[in-house]
Amino acid sequence: MAWRFEVYETLGSTSDLCKEKAEAGAPERLAVQALFQTSGRGTRGRSWVDPGGNLAISLLFKPQNPEIFLTACPFLTALALYETAQSFCPSKAEFLLKWPNDLLLNERKMAGVLIEAGGIASNRWVVVGIGANLAQAPDVPGRQLAALSEVAPAVDPIKFGEALTAEMDRWIASWNDHGFEVIRRAWLERAHPVGRHLAVQRGETYITGSFSGLDEQGRLLLALPGGETIPVVTGDILLG
Known part of the structure; x- marks a missing residue:
């Protein structure tokens, strides 16, 4: 089944809208994207600042075994982010994964993920919210952030979102075919080295x-x- 994209000029939170649609019975493989997000959320109740021109997207999954999927999901998403960002760079950039699913560029955070789950037995859902600094990094006191524009030409957020869903499909297929060990090894190859x-x-x-x-x-x-x-x-x- 192909991904269905809903792209909005402005939204408060792509994940909030995606969750509403999930609760209403929307089928999986829905991507809700905002070109400007006003109330983005990060982990542990933090806000995700969006200065515009960046990626704000949430993906809806309805796995048969949500608990198993939730174990692998942070690493599948991190790998998809890493490979997508690298694909838009004309030369190899210094990307790094930080446990479990942050993407760093030159040791500074460029992208983050918020995974939420809910629903009843007949309608269990997982929403993966992804924010990535493509055009510019927000100015957040006390935090060192990076943007893809430092190492790549201007990137269309919609094209980045489309490429990201394709990478998600690729890594999920690999996980389904070969199990988590393949994902674990691939993540370690792209992450902060052992001994760090x-x-x-x-x-x-x-x-x-x-x-x-x-x-x-x-x-x-x-x-x-x-x-x-x-x-x-x-x-x-x-x-x-």
């Missing part, structure tokens, strides 16, 4: 250590200074 010093922030608490890979559920493995390795399920990752 990092900190996990949870509120005002920080746990420092070094990146030791991903386990079979996609949890980040953090090697602590004392030699113990622990799995990380949630938290903000600060690369050192």
Whole structure:
């Protein structure tokens, strides 16, 4: 089934509208895109600032096994973002994936993902909201952000969205055919290297250590200074 695109000049939140349509029974493979988004949301209740000319898109999925899909979805989306951004660059750029699904350009965040799920047993849905700085990075105090325009000619957000859905299809097909291990390896090849010093922030608490890979559920493995390795399920990752 082909993706169905609904493109709006202005929306408050593409994910909010996509969720409304999901609850109303809209079939999957719906892409809701806004050329300007006024109330974008990030993870942990943060706002996503959209200065215009960037990507604001939400994708609707209705998987048969939502729990299994939700485990793989952050990594599938991250890989699709990485490959799409790279495809618009005339030469290889310094893209990097940060656990679980942030896309960095030259060590600065260029794109992020918010995954939400809901519905009843007969209408379970997953909405994947994606924001990417294509034309310009917003000015957010205390944060270092990047835009694709630093390394590529001007990119049409609609064309980027179309290319992104094609990449999502490709990685989902690979996952369906070969399982999560293929996705895990592909993500690791594009991510911060094993041994990279990092900190996990949870509120005002920080746990420092070094990146030791991903386990079979996609949890980040953090090697602590004392030699113990622990799995990380949630938290903000600060690369050192």
